[in-house]
Amino acid sequence: MPTATWERLPEARREAVLRAAEAEFAAHGFSGGSLNAIARTASVAKGSLFQYFSDKADLYAHLADLASRRIRAAMEQRIAELPWEAGFFPAFRQLARDWVAYFAVNPLDRAFTAAVNLEPDMTARSAVREAANSHYLEVLRPLLRTARDAGELRANADLDAFLALLLVLLPHLALAPHNPGLDPVLGLGSGDPERIEESVDRLVNVLVAAFAAPDARR
Template sequence: MVRPRFARLPPAQQQAILGAALDEFAAHGFHDASLNRIISAAGISKGSMYYYFDGKEDLFAHVAHVEFERLLADIGPLRLAGELGPDAFWSAVERYYRDSVAQLTACPRLASLVRAWLRASDQPALQRAQQELEGEVMPWIERVLVAGQSSGAVRTDLPTSLLIAVALGMGRAMDMWLMAQPPADAAAPPIGALVGMLRRALEPQA
């Protein structure tokens, strides 16, 4: 994990390290990224890098965490009206997904980092970091599901924990598929169809 002494570095030096790491991971993915190239680009010694991070896994996890937080801040919150029905709720979800994809399309380097993160999901050394990241977004997902239930858009006959697990699993599968598409196909991704699949899985049953 990132060590507290990294936070005590001057902001410019932090950005030099994180920027070099982002470039490397975006260009080469997690497995083929070189810690030595990151160290060289950041202009620090190998000893200094291990003074701030335990290794490549911790650096990758921290860069991903920082960039995902920035992405969510740029997209903003999911905007739900005070009184909304099922169609309005799912339209808001679709708009949020479209905004997310638009942000990634506008920043290819970040999109490459997301691809690297998804491809490294089977890496044991990163599983804890991925679980921690999911834990941070869990309250947000639960709030959205509760809002969906209040609007009649999400079923109430199953435990919330199961609904969250379904939403996370489908969302992860959709993201992996979407991010694997060639750039030429990413200009008009089938967001409506993907959200429609999620809706059919979570909406109340007739």
């Protein structure tokens, strides 16, 4: 995470470094991202970057955490707007569609979501995955508990298993429409909005079949 030196920097200098690093890593990933290019674009010395962050992975993890916070804020706002009182699964179905739509128009956050899930460098992936997981769990766990308490989920529903599935499903929904080959079955990468929405619904239907209470609204 950022050092005290970073926190003392003028806001304009911090923004220049962040924008340069986001653009570089979004375009090339962690492994291909160049600290030299970041420093050059931000008009700072490369050595200064190591005064701001302990290493390249630390900078990368910070950027991924910022992306996760942006995604979380957008989804929390949408969650607050959805009519959960009319049924957990109808609202969650719409949230899943909105999730796909968010990443269609936010390529930077999509790039860092890809970094969290697809980055080949284990050190970088572990660092950013830890930050992202905490945001997912802090938002999703209360939703599932509330749904269970409201009788929308089976009384014996395994919430940890549900959460584990969502940690796999949500990144897949974010990335598959923009990465041909990630979904060779349902058509998330087809480019056809109607087919993508149908694919989202089919995946949510699997969760309904596995976890919904018999009389839950679907």
